[in-house]
Amino acid sequence: MEFNTSFLKHASSIIAPSGYEKEVVDVWCKEMSQYVDEINLTNIGNAVAVKYGCGNIRKKIMITAHADEIGIIVTYIDNDGYLYFDEIGGIDTNILPGRTVLIKGVDNRIIKGVIGVKPIHLQKDPGSKQSLNPEDLWIDICVGNKDSALELVEVGSIGTLESVAYQQSTKMIGKAMDNRCSLSAMISIAQILAEKKCIDDIYYVATTQEELRGRGAQTAAFAINPDLCIVLDVTHATDYPGMSPVRDGNINLGKGVVVAIGPNMDNEITKKVVSLAKNLNINYQIEVFARPTGTDANVIQISRDGIRTLLLSIPCRYMHSPVETIDIEDLKSCCTLITELIENRHYL
């Protein structure tokens, strides 16, 4: 299959951390509207795109991918016009100094700043291992005072690290591949299934606030109450120096979609998915989670009286950094597996 990467490149560039997803959700809805019967936005900002099936008795199949990303929020502006901030979602503060940030400022104008860094010459103990906190850092937008800063940004403005997505062979590198790559996979899945006669209703959901423990997904699962939910997210690739298969698992870029196994996933349907991938020669990898996963699958599975949940993941190197790296071939195997699963109702 062909995979159109233009949505992913664009979506990666959008500044949309948890709680501020609307811009990326709107772009996704515009793409999805070609392939579904209706789209609704919910109070927490989820988008629910529904394609009704042609069966008389239909199941509800929900597919989710979170739209949010990690980011920063301005908490204080000092008299010299420096911005202080807190982190939205799980950020490694040590990777921040010396990076540029893009802030959605006053009137949504994009303001560029640098996260200040003390030169090594001036550090008291440059050899010591850094363990920074957000309050040790500041954003410099190159204004001389607070009034000038307030013309551009305000307390509560949000931003993300600057990063321009690019493609190198089959790899895509950039920020927010977690989880805009799954949003792009959903568009391809919807496009393929729009041409097929599916029995069941499909609810494609772009969820909000996953990075804050699945808050959007929790409400979506309750409202839709599906017979099956397929969660799409990224997972940690382990194919780079310093990783051990025993300790960290064995997940490789380009070796296929990752099927999650463990108590957070429905065992019976997961087995069916694995044998489907085997039978159709679709590349797949297995990842074991002994505990609840850190994905939307966690809250979805325990919504209402329990929802049968699958978790399929795209391997990603350097998660929660501006250089998240994924492989388009893995997106393709994910799309093939899901479209086969739904078209031929292998979950029954």
Ligand SMILES: [Zn+2]
């Ligand atoms: Zn994610």
